[in-house]
Amino acid sequence: MDFFTNPNILFYIAAYLIGSIPFGxxxxxxxxxxxxxxxxSKSIGATNVLRVVKETNPSLAKKLGAATVILDALKGTLVILFAMSMGMSESTLWAIAVLAVLGHCYSIYLGLEGGKGVATGLGVYIAIVPIPTLIGAAVWIICAKVLKISSVSSLLGLTAVVVSAVLMYDGLNIGSNAPLYIIAFIIFYKHIPNIIRVIKGEEKRVI
Structure with a gap:
């Protein structure tokens, strides 16, 4: 019974279950x-919401796309902020972050299918490493404006977060950068089909 009353375990379960909610x-x-x-693309993320809904209702597509980004980010941020308010350790916060992203990418509600994890990754990063995340978000926005390729812009923004965090924090205050790399790896792994299409020149632009 101690397993189900351990606050760390409860937060881990909550992070995964909340992260699994397919808002898009x-x-x-x-x-x-x-x-x-x-x-x-059959993804549950904001880009696919925008692309699919735009075919029938362009104005609604923008609103739903924005709402998807916000909600997917918040499901990572809010769990971590609540854990912080409960005095959870830094290592516990990073475990929560990894599980929230895993939940989005491999949702229990969708038979372990899910999205690419970018917004949820942004949400957990902003709560724990805010300055590097803001740098990454700026890179993401600039690249999106210039390149108009969602996947490339997202991955460049993610790379900027990781590099900035490694330079600014000494082992993320837990003696290791592993959680930072694990989240980035999950997101890059989910983008492998996009990366292949980029290499082939087949990746669609967001107009």
Missing amino acids: LLLAKTFAGVDIKSAG
């Missing part, structure tokens, strides 16, 4: 009546 799928179904799991 729910928003698109509720407000646009479309199933993004069977259209576009």
Whole structure:
């Protein structure tokens, strides 16, 4: 019974379950009546929400895309902020961060399928390493404006977060950069199909 009353374990479970909530799928179904799991890239993220809903309702697509980014980020941020308020250790916070991203990318509600993890990764990073995350967000926005390729912009922004955090923090205050790298690896791994399409010159632009 101690297992289910251990605050660390409870936070780990909550992080994964909350991270697993597919907000993009729910928003698109509720407000646009479309199933993004069977259209576009079949991802549950904001880019696919924008792409699929835009076909029938461009103005709604922008709103739902923005809402998806915000909610996907918040499901990582809020759990960590609550854990912080409860005095959880730095190592526990990073474990929560990894599990929230895993939940989004491998959702228990979708048969362990999910999104690419960018917004949720942004959400957990901003709570623990805010300055590097703001640097990464700026890189993301600039690249998105210039390149207009969501996947490339996201990965460049992610790389900027990781590099900045490594330079600014000494082992993330836990003696290791491993959690930072694990989250980045998960997100890069989920983007392998996008990376292949970029190499082939087939990756679609977001207009």
